[in-house]
Amino acid sequence: MGYRVAVVGATGNVGREMLNILAEREFPVDEIVALASRKSLGTECSFGDKTLKTKDLDTFDFTGWDMALFAIGSDATKIYAPKAAAAGCVVIDNSSLYRYDPQVPLIVPEVNPDAIEGYSQKNIIANPNCSTAQMVVALKPLHDRARIKRVVVSTYQSVSGSGKEAMDELWNQTKGLYVPGQEVEPSVYPKQIAFNVIPHIDVFMEDGSTKEEWKMVAETKKIVDPKIKVTATCVRVPVFVGHSESINIETEEFLDEDEAREILREAPGIMVVDKREAGGYVTPIECVGEYATYISRIRQDGTIENGLNFWCVSDNLRKGAALNAVQIAELLGRRVLKKA
């Protein structure tokens, strides 16, 4: 006995990864349906060794379906998520629409699994922003041991976070720099992304931060601890897949770098690769397709009493989105629906 599962937005980067990961992890599926907009009707999507043809989201009836993993923008989610939830289908939503709603749990299963108890308020569970997910996996075990007071994070986010069009722009713009007459002007991004970095993700807020930076602050507080102070600078870099983050934390209690390394080594979802030698650290290219959040460069920050620095890398389409959503589905099945 398994679950009837819908993947909504099955033709996008994240939707395709959701299908891949549901199959890889042999999620107990009785029936699965790939849903997309009418213009993508009939598009083929892989589900393990099976091929699904997308069905029309607009006319789909979610009645009798156990859960729907949503990977569409907030505008479309606003239309279809309430329909699915009202039909009794639990929505696991990757958009930012419900993340800050007090009646919707925002979950990273390695960090706050008990929050799943709150799903029934709206029959919706929110998936965090990709840059938040990998960071809180690393923060949680250190916070439990030494109580984190403050986090300073700089991110180096791959273009797949902006979608397939951005990946094409990076590819074509890079190629165009070497092929006369094939120059590609910026369109997805305000400036050239090839061989460049852009300190701007999402819209600018009143205080000069960007919404991506605000998300990291708000979501870390909701998932880990509202008392933690977070300041973020989010940067787009010319990498296809894999977000990297330079993280500095200040803790209540002193935490020695060696103890921190051992704590992280034992923590769920984390792989520590940390040798003080050339190549003794993880780079985004190495995390693509993997489940783990990788931690390297763990070291004391001697400029403050209780400070630590470390490097954090993860596949933003996986732990940053699709894997976390599937892990929430697994948690929902284990703790709530209990059909398999």
Ligand code: 2RA
């Ligand atoms: C990005 N975190 O990287 C945002 C949305 N995926 O563009």
